[in-house]
């Protein structure tokens with residue numbers, strides 16, 4: 001289990017992580033979702049004792065990272081897959097890691113097998129593709145057979161096949177009873193990988209809920225309605241306890257269908273110029289929820305690969 005309580009990190013005037021509290025439970029994949037620059041990496045680094053919090057604390061199985069007796073036997077992480085000596089083979093890299101962390105050498109071949117790298121174990125890690133490097137990073141995270149695993153944007157830059165592999169692998173780790181926290185800036189990817197979500201924007205917690213609940217909330221259908229008598233229409237709707245928000249010269253109505261809106265307008269003698277049901281896209285809704293918290297735009301090619309993997313997954317499920 002991972003617990004963050006009031007976790008805060010400031011870099012000068014930038015508040016990278018702002019009073020963040022959440023819990024990550026074992027036995028399922030928890031998605032750590034937020035736009036680029038939201039503070040995901042900084043939070044993970046604080047959990048792993050690589051950055052010192054300005055305030056609050058993070059605990060892994062009830063202890064701060066620095067108080068763990070055998071850190072690698074408790075927690076494994078994939079932060080930067082390219083963090084490998086380029087001239088070392090995959091096996092040599094893992095042997096060196098095992099030795100320096102007092103882990104049995106026999107575990108090296110086990111983890112190579114687990115991630116499917118046995119056949120290339122003696123090849124130079126510097127010549128690995130990104131997908132192979134990610135697998136090697138995951139093998140390294142698994143060396144100590146830890147109960148808790150953190151993966152920072154593991155599918156970034158991967159092709160659809162690589163994305164599918166990572167997704168299945170995380171789910172398998174969770175079904176083994178491990179605590180798995182995986183970060184991403186894409187709700188579409190997380191909706192296929194994680195059963196629980198922690199959503200942040202500009203370092204602040206936006207939501208922690210089941211993925212199902214978050215997605216259904218994020219894609220809530222609305223009705224767009226335009227009228228030359230907007231104030232009267234707004235009053236008619238809010239008078240019935242219906243939620244409305246302004247959108248330029250229109251109102252966006254939530255929680256009711258267009259028939260209800262039309263009938264209420266007629267009852268109050270309000271003229272309508274437009275009455276259109278809106279179905280929000282998942283990513284658009286997510287962007288809206290995280291509001292102005294987007295620091296910069298995401299890499300289009302990454303997002304296309306993720307979308308293709310999502311489509312492949314749905315097809316493989318026969319949907």
Ligand SMILES: Nc1ncnc2c1ncn2[C@@H]1O[C@H](COP(=O)(O)OP(=O)(O)OP(=O)(O)O)[C@@H](O)[C@H]1O
Pocket residue numbers: 011014015016017034035036037038039040041042043153185295
């Ligand atoms: N070492 C640092 N010095 C100064 N500012 C930093 C440092 N590390 C992160 N930041 C800032 O903190 C904020 C959060 O960054 P962080 O990398 O944690 O976000 P993120 O959600 O992981 O985004 P990304 O996916 O782009 O890495 C950003 O505004 C970033 O510029």
